[in-house]
Amino acid sequence: xKNEPLSLFAFDVFAPAHLTSGSWRNEGDQGYRYTDLxxxxxxxxKLEDAGFDGIFFAxxxxxxxxxxxxxxAALRDAAQFPINDPTVLISGMAAVTKHLxxxxxxxxxxxxxxxxxxxFSSLDHLTGGRVGWxxxxxYSEAAARNLGKEQQVTPLERYDMADExxxxxxxxxxxSFEEDAVVRDAESATYIDPAxxxxxxxxxxxxxxxxxxxCEPSPQRTPVLFQAGSSSRGMEFGGKHAEAVFIQSTSVxxxxxxVAKLRQAVSDAGRDPQDxxxxxxxxxxxxxxxxxxxxxxxxxxxxxxxxGILARFSGWTGIDMSEYELDVPLRSVGTKAxxxxxxxxSKADPDRDWTPRQIAEFLAVGGTGSTIIGSPETIASELRRxxxxxxxxxxxxxxxxxxxxxxxxxxxxxxxxRAQGIIAPERNEDQEPVTLREKxxxxxxxxxxxxxxxxxxxxLSEAAR
Amino acid sequence: xKNEPLSLFAFDVFAPAHLTSGSWRNEGDQGYRYTDLxxxxxxxxKLEDAGFDGIFFAxxxxxxxxxxxxxxAALRDAAQFPINDPTVLISGMAAVTKHLxxxxxxxxxxxxxxxxxxxFSSLDHLTGGRVGWxxxxxYSEAAARNLGKEQQVTPLERYDMADExxxxxxxxxxxSFEEDAVVRDAESATYIDPAxxxxxxxxxxxxxxxxxxxCEPSPQRTPVLFQAGSSSRGMEFGGKHAEAVFIQSTSVxxxxxxVAKLRQAVSDAGRDPQDxxxxxxxxxxxxxxxxxxxxxxxxxxxxxxxxGILARFSGWTGIDMSEYELDVPLRSVGTKAxxxxxxxxSKADPDRDWTPRQIAEFLAVGGTGSTIIGSPETIASELRRxxxxxxxxxxxxxxxxxxxxxxxxxxxxxxxxRAQGIIAPERNEDQEPVTLREKxxxxxxxxxxxxxxxxxxxxLSEAAR
Numbered sequence: 001x002k003n004e005p006l007s008l009f010a011f012d013v014f015a016p017a018h019l020t021s022g023s024w025r026n027e028g029d030q031g032y033r034y035t036d037l038x039x040x041x042x043x044x045x046k047l048e049d050a051g052f053d054g055i056f057f058a059x060x061x062x063x064x065x066x067x068x069x070x071x072x073a074a075l076r077d078a079a080q081f082p083i084n085d086p087t088v089l090i091s092g093m094a095a096v097t098k099h100l101x102x103x104x105x106x107x108x109x110x111x112x113x114x115x116x117x118x119x120f121s122s123l124d125h126l127t128g129g130r131v132g133w134x135x136x137x138x139y140s141e142a143a144a145r146n147l148g149k150e151q152q153v154t155p156l157e158r159y160d161m162a163d164e165x166x167x168x169x170x171x172x173x174x175x176s177f178e179e180d181a182v183v184r185d186a187e188s189a190t191y192i193d194p195a196x197x198x199x200x201x202x203x204x205x206x207x208x209x210x211x212x213x214x215c216e217p218s219p220q221r222t223p224v225l226f227q228a229g230s231s232s233r234g235m236e237f238g239g240k241h242a243e244a245v246f247i248q249s250t251s252v253x254x255x256x257x258x259v260a261k262l263r264q265a266v267s268d269a270g271r272d273p274q275d276x277x278x279x280x281x282x283x284x285x286x287x288x289x290x291x292x293x294x295x296x297x298x299x300x301x302x303x304x305x306x307x308g309i310l311a312r313f314s315g316w317t318g319i320d321m322s323e324y325e326l327d328v329p330l331r332s333v334g335t336k337a338x339x340x341x342x343x344x345x346s347k348a349d350p351d352r353d354w355t356p357r358q359i360a361e362f363l364a365v366g367g368t369g370s371t372i373i374g375s376p377e378t379i380a381s382e383l384r385r386x387x388x389x390x391x392x393x394x395x396x397x398x399x400x401x402x403x404x405x406x407x408x409x410x411x412x413x414x415x416x417x418r419a420q421g422i423i424a425p426e427r428n429e430d431q432e433p434v435t436l437r438e439k440x441x442x443x444x445x446x447x448x449x450x451x452x453x454x455x456x457x458x459x460l461s462e463a464a465r
Numbered sequence: 466x467k468n469e470p471l472s473l474f475a476f477d478v479f480a481p482a483h484l485t486s487g488s489w490r491n492e493g494d495q496g497y498r499y500t501d502l503x504x505x506x507x508x509x510x511k512l513e514d515a516g517f518d519g520i521f522f523a524x525x526x527x528x529x530x531x532x533x534x535x536x537x538a539a540l541r542d543a544a545q546f547p548i549n550d551p552t553v554l555i556s557g558m559a560a561v562t563k564h565l566x567x568x569x570x571x572x573x574x575x576x577x578x579x580x581x582x583x584x585f586s587s588l589d590h591l592t593g594g595r596v597g598w599x600x601x602x603x604y605s606e607a608a609a610r611n612l613g614k615e616q617q618v619t620p621l622e623r624y625d626m627a628d629e630x631x632x633x634x635x636x637x638x639x640x641s642f643e644e645d646a647v648v649r650d651a652e653s654a655t656y657i658d659p660a661x662x663x664x665x666x667x668x669x670x671x672x673x674x675x676x677x678x679x680c681e682p683s684p685q686r687t688p689v690l691f692q693a694g695s696s697s698r699g700m701e702f703g704g705k706h707a708e709a710v711f712i713q714s715t716s717v718x719x720x721x722x723x724v725a726k727l728r729q730a731v732s733d734a735g736r737d738p739q740d741x742x743x744x745x746x747x748x749x750x751x752x753x754x755x756x757x758x759x760x761x762x763x764x765x766x767x768x769x770x771x772x773g774i775l776a777r778f779s780g781w782t783g784i785d786m787s788e789y790e791l792d793v794p795l796r797s798v799g800t801k802a803x804x805x806x807x808x809x810x811s812k813a814d815p816d817r818d819w820t821p822r823q824i825a826e827f828l829a830v831g832g833t834g835s836t837i838i839g840s841p842e843t844i845a846s847e848l849r850r851x852x853x854x855x856x857x858x859x860x861x862x863x864x865x866x867x868x869x870x871x872x873x874x875x876x877x878x879x880x881x882x883r884a885q886g887i888i889a890p891e892r893n894e895d896q897e898p899v900t901l902r903e904k905x906x907x908x909x910x911x912x913x914x915x916x917x918x919x920x921x922x923x924x925l926s927e928a929a930r
Contacts, residue, residue: 014587016656025651032649035590035683041560061580061679071659071677078656082681084587085580091557092591095506114611115526115550115575122479122549125500126557146579146676184497186490189770191481191543194536211611212536214526216547218500305654 005424006387007394007440009103010047010055010406011281014084017077018058019367019398020283021304021312024078026401034084037092043403044093047100050410051426053439054101055093056134056226056396057086061107062143064315067307068322071142074315077308087119094127099427101436102127103226105134109158110147113168114209120223121173121215129219129435129444134226135241137162137234140315159233164204166241166451171200173222174446174456176213192216220444222452224436226279230258238276239265240451244440246396248281248369250362255280255390263391271449277393277440280386283366285373285400286413297365297373300400304364310356313363321356329353366398376416383422470889471852472859472905474568475512475520475871476746479549482542483523484832484863485748486769486777489543491866499549502557508868509558512565515875516891518904519566520558521599521691521861522551526572527608529780532772533787536607539780542773552584559592564892566901567592568691570599574623575612578633579674585688586638586680594684594900594909599691600706602627602699605780624698629669631706631916636665638687639911639921641678657681685909687917689901691744695723703741704730705916709905711861713746713834715827720745720855728856736914742858742905745851748831750865751878755839762830762838765865769829775821778828786821794818831863841881848887 016031017023024031033039047055063081064074074081090102104123106116123131137158153161181196202209227242229235238245245262249255263273285300287293310321319336331338331353338353354362365371372382386392399405417423435444446452481496482488489496498504512520528546529539539546555567569588571581588596602623618626646661667674692707694700703710710727714720728738750765752758775786784801796803796818803818819827830836837847851857864870882888900909911917 022654024649024656025654035681037556037560037591037593040591061583063676063679065676071662075657075659075662076655081657081679083583083679084590085584087553088584088587089556089591091502091554092560093556095502095557095560110577110580112575112612114613118526118548119550119553122553125549126502126505126554128502142676146674147577148579148673184489189487189490189773190541191489192540192546194540197536197540208613209611211528211530211607214528214546214548216500308654 003421004393006383006392006422007053007277007279008051008423009279009394009396010043010052011058011396011398012055012402013058013080014086014089015078015080015082018080019369020300020365020400021077021079021308021363023300023303023399023401025303026300026404028404029401031078031402037089040089040093041096044097044100046403046406046410048097050414051424052100053394054103054130054132054436056103056132057089057105058134059083059086059105059107059136060140060143061110061147062140062315064140064311065142066318066320067311067314069320073307073311077305077311079308079312079315087123090123090131091126094130098128098433099130099431101130101132101439103132103134103224105136107136108162108165109137113165113207114172114214117169117172118214120169121213121218124218124220124223125215128433129437130433131220132224132226132244132436134228134246135162135166137229137237141318155231156233159237161206162237163240164206167204168200168202168207168209170222170452170455171202172209172213173217174452176200177217179217182216220435220437221456222446224440235262235265236268238262239267239269239271242276243437243446243450244277244279244394246279246281247392248367249390250368250370252385252390255386255392259391275441275447275449278391279394279396280390280392281366281369281396281398282383282386283369283371283398283400284379284405284409284413285365285371286376286379286408288375288412290374290378293374293378297371297400301361301364306357306360309360309363312367313359316368324356326357327355329355365400369396369398376412379413380416380420380422383417384420387422468886469858471848471857471887472518472742472744473516473888474744474859474861475508475517476523476861476863477520477867478523478545479551479554480543480545480547483545484834485765485830485865486542486544486773486828488765488768488864488866490768491765491869493869494866496543496867502554505554505558506561508871509562509565511868511871511875513562515871515879516889517565518859519568519595519597519901521568521597522554522570523599524548524551524570524572524601525605525608526575526612527605527780529605529776530607531783531785532776532779534785538772538776542770542776544773544777544780552588555588555596556591559595563593563898564595564896566595566597566904568597568599568689570601572601573627573630574602578630578672579637579679582634582637583679586678586683589683589685589688590680593898594902595898596685597689597691597709597901599693599711600627600631602694602702606783620696621698624702626671627702628705629671632669633665633667633672633674635687635917635920636667637674637678638682639917641665642682644682647681685900685902686921687911689905700727700730701733703727704732704734704736707731707741708902708911708915709742709744709859711744711746712857713832714855715833715835717850717855720851720857724856737912740906740912740914743856744859744861745855745857746831746834746861746863747848747851748834748836748863748865749844749870749874749878750830750836750838751841751844751873753840753877755843758839758843762836762865766826766829771822771825774825774828777832778824781833789821791822791825792820794820830865834861834863841877844878845881845885845887848882849885852887
């Protein structure tokens with residue numbers, strides 16, 4: 001059990017609404033302004049001023065059209081749709097901030113590693129090292145269809161490809177340019193010393209990349225790597241590559257089990273189990289009193305249409321929930337929906353057999369993550385429990401209304417959380433900006449034991465080692 | 466001959482140096498700051514304050530490794546290398562401006578049309594309709610190798626694919642969402658009316674995209690389409706799709722011939738030949754007197770290493786210029802380099818047989834575009850000649866030093882150009898921002914006769930037509 005403050009990330013998506021169904025119907029919600037850059041710069045400033053460590057963007061290049069076999073319910077509820085490209089939003093938010101970090105979800109499935117490496121190096125440069133990449137390998141059927149992948153590869157193949165993909169981007173980020181390759185010597189007309197830029201000569205089963213990286217080394221070289229896979233192969237992948245892992249759980253106990261498994265996977269990969277930060281998805285509904293908070297929560301639940309909730313859930317699981325009775329426990333009827341519950345919920349509650357309606361009630365606010373509801377004191381004691389019992393290092397804060405939920409959190413919960421040492425104190429006015437990895441691990445480049453580090457060490461010149 | 470003011474774009478690349486070899490060696494040059502977002506926001510503000518219509522980013526996902534069979538000379542001279550991803554830079558510049566437009570080069574070769582359509586819709590939203598796409602179909606061998614395309618397709622095949630690619634993105638941008646599909650009606654829990662969102666059902670020779678677009682309609686729907694192909698198939702493609710075409714020429718007479726051909730290609734495609742804006746690449750070296758300007762130009766030429774120049778040229782043409790004597794006219798020795806001269810230079814000067822050294826001298830400043838050197842009066846009279854004789858609509862302004870060349874242009878040349886009506890007067894303080902297409906054509910959506918327009922007209926509901 002550690003006594004350190006939790007890292008604090010806002011969790012969002014470049015869309016009108018994210019995990020709370022019907023959030024756009026809530027009073028004062030500004031999700032509809034998602035196409036407006038000034039809206040995002042305002043949010044970035046707000047989060048930075050409040051001392052958030054960063055904002056994290058989920059993403060998907062598909063839409064939820066499993067429920068009832070079409071996208072109608074998802075469109076009606078703006079269920080993570082429309083969904084714009086978060087990579088092009090970051091520099092706008094970075095332009096008005098100095099400390100806030102940015103996590104971005106990008107699939108390693110649709111873009112050659114050579115281009116993804118350039119994109120993240122560019123972002124790492126522009127943000128001064130404030131960027132992280134959430135590595136996603138899975139994708140929706142809708143995405144696959146529209147991206148010309150007629151047959152989805154199996155999850156296991158995907159992870160094998162992703163392992164090689166990571167190998168390629170590590171080589172580009174870490175070993176192509178030596179530390180002192182960029183000399184900018186006007187006298188000798190040498191901007192870059194070609195002797196210190198290396199072709200990576202990658203030739204593998206899935207990718208062939210002979211050349212050198214298109215970008216000079218960025219502040220972090222490799223962006224901070226986030227991952228969220230919960231299958232056993234996903235955990236193995238995360239154990240090897242992830243520097244931070246997102247989890248979600250219906251209970252503290254379930255989270256505790258997941259965290260233990262994750263740290264074991266990290267250890268199995270030969271790394272220190274504390275070299276991965278565990279960040280848990282939570283939605284906080286806070287008000288001056290528990291009763292007011294509960295009422296606020298209930299309003300959000302009331303605004304969440306069950307079709308919108310089940311459209312999301314059907315999209316996530318690939319199972320059309322319209323085929324099941326709302327009040328019949330799923331596992332007991334032996335359906336694949338029941339199996340899906342085992343995957344998504346039962347790790348946390350192995351003994352519980354959920355009905356679709358119960359699932360919908362749980363998911364209405366904050367999706368598959370837990371929701372903490374109450375006064376500032378209640379929030380503090382709950383968050384303390386998540387930190388101390390589940391052994392998590394940070395939270396990914398979702399919302400019921402935006403930016404209202406974050407405003408409430410900042411005004412009401414944050415002072416109490418800081419007073420109790422659960423969240424770090426306010427940033428000193430004259431604090432110099434640091435990279436995201438420095439925030440999390442106290443250093444700019446990947447830690448020893450991480451596979452990227454080996455690439456850096458192998459290829460750098462004697463002098464730079 | 467029209468008497469209208471020229472559109473004014475700055476021409477750049479997300480790299481330390483662009484078309485002027487050794488520009489980074491020039492006194493006061495700040496190209497090395499290209500990784501710094503604050504540098505770019507400063508440039509954006511400067512250009513907006515001066516009344517530029519936009520800034521245009523070239524791009525390439527390869528590097529120049531043809532010269533001497535390696536990248537050494539290109540790396541030494543930072544010859545369009547390192548080269549970051551311009552799509553992730555735009556929102557940073559958009560965040561601090563209201564009027565400046567952004568042209569971005571993206572290849573239609575490496576990214577599925579479904580993702581490119583999302584990226585540009587996202588940018589069009591974030592910039593409030595201030596974005597243009599420079600459609601590129603060609604690519605360097607270095608790019609193809611590193612992107613896993615072992616065999617380059619032929620240019621003709623590329624254009625056929627690109628034609629279908631355009632078809633897909635038009636459908637996504639123009640016909641997937643009806644004008645009034647987004648209703649945001651909290652009462653009926655309907656953010657989007659599913660009846661007004663259509664699957665595009667595209668199934669062609671190269672692409673299969675059954676679904677609907679991921680983004681709601683952006684201010685321009687289709688971004689303003691730029692193109693620069695100069696082969697006959699390239700011109701045919703541009704004649705059909707381009708709303709603006711970039712050209713470059715060693716002489717006014719050459720430009721005039723090219724413009725005539727382009728307008729003919731537009732006419733051949735069934736469009737009004739004036740529905741395409743012709744934007745010419747020019748570098749302006751201005752000083753209070755002609756002599757001072759000439760001295761300034763000479764300094765830039767002196768700082769341009771011939772290896773760096775020929776590395777660029779070899780990369781553009783695919784011909785290793787190190788294999789030729791510097792002072793032997795190329796065409797006369799019957800080489801493929803000579804043929805390449807025909808392609809790149811001889812349209813402008815059909816009777817001239819260039820030596821590599823002469824080519825290098827021409828290319829040293831501003832690459833394959835012409836350079837205008839002199840006092841403000843000289844610049845004005847030259848620019849007037851380009852406009853009136855070559856029939857161009859705008860200029861793409863390159864530089865010898867950055868931002869020094871643009872500072873000079875703004876301080877010295879612009880007042881004279883405005884006084885003479887060659888460039889539009891300063892923007893009125895209270896002018897409302899408009900989209901890029903409104904700037905160029907006075908309307909937000911594609912003009913009648915453009916292929917995108919047909920898609921919009923076909924699929925929109927009766928009410929919206």
